[in-house]
Amino acid sequence: MSAVRVVDEHLLAPVLVYSGSGGVFENELVLATKDGLIKTIEDGQLSIAVDIDKITSQISKKYINEIVFNEHVAATDADIGLHFSLASIPTNPEEVQLWLNGQLLTYGEDYAVVDRLVTMMTNPLVAADRLIASYSRPITMKQYAFGERLTLEEMSAVLKNTPTQSSDVMVFLNGQLLIRGILPGDNDYIINGKIIEFNLPVDATDVIIATYSYN
Numbered sequence: 001m002s003a004v005r006v007v008d009e010h011l012l013a014p015v016l017v018y019s020g021s022g023g024v025f026e027n028e029l030v031l032a033t034k035d036g037l038i039k040t041i042e043d044g045q046l047s048i049a050v051d052i053d054k055i056t057s058q059i060s061k062k063y064i065n066e067i068v069f070n071e072h073v074a075a076t077d078a079d080i081g082l083h084f085s086l087a088s089i090p091t092n093p094e095e096v097q098l099w100l101n102g103q104l105l106t107y108g109e110d111y112a113v114v115d116r117l118v119t120m121m122t123n124p125l126v127a128a129d130r131l132i133a134s135y136s137r138p139i140t141m142k143q144y145a146f147g148e149r150l151t152l153e154e155m156s157a158v159l160k161n162t163p164t165q166s167s168d169v170m171v172f173l174n175g176q177l178l179i180r181g182i183l184p185g186d187n188d189y190i191i192n193g194k195i196i197e198f199n200l201p202v203d204a205t206d207v208i209i210a211t212y213s214y215n
Helices: 052-060
Strands: 003-006 016-018 028-031 037-042 045-050 065-074 083-085 097-100 111-114 117-120 131-138 143-149 156-158 170-173 189-192 195-198 208-214
Touching (some): 065 170, 065 208
Antiparallel strands (some): 003 016, 037 045, 065 131, 083 117, 097 131, 111 117, 143 208, 170 208
């Protein structure tokens, strides 16, 4: 949930800040007293309370963002060339991050984004390349797990929560972004619910980290 600053319209300074837990705070929403601040005066003493239901209703009408993790923009042999389309229009095209075969690229030098269109500015992708995107877009509220440390057991690991979308999960092995497969044996790993099954050499000494969204 975004942080919410509730202000009295007769004051210049904010009198209360409310923020939900477990969300990514990208925007701060400023509400007037009538939108969620309850004022009472008794025996000359001013008391302030928050109507959370009213604030939540106001937030739902506003523009909030969520982060898309690990979107496979070019994940098949047919996805070659210079131009690709994201699944959603990003909030800010310049903040779209792209990984080519696990290596983070530089916006404005390696690629550009207009609406959903991604244009590679250096070399076109070949059949063996894998292009993965992370960016923000308008959301329904979710919670996020950042850098969750996973424990390996018999070539698999279990996430603490069920991801909102398996395609958004990012898995790192000793700092290297891995490539998600669709079927057993594809690429580096597959996801089935909360279970990650690896298809590459990995053991208990490796550091395995996951980042994803969940409800």
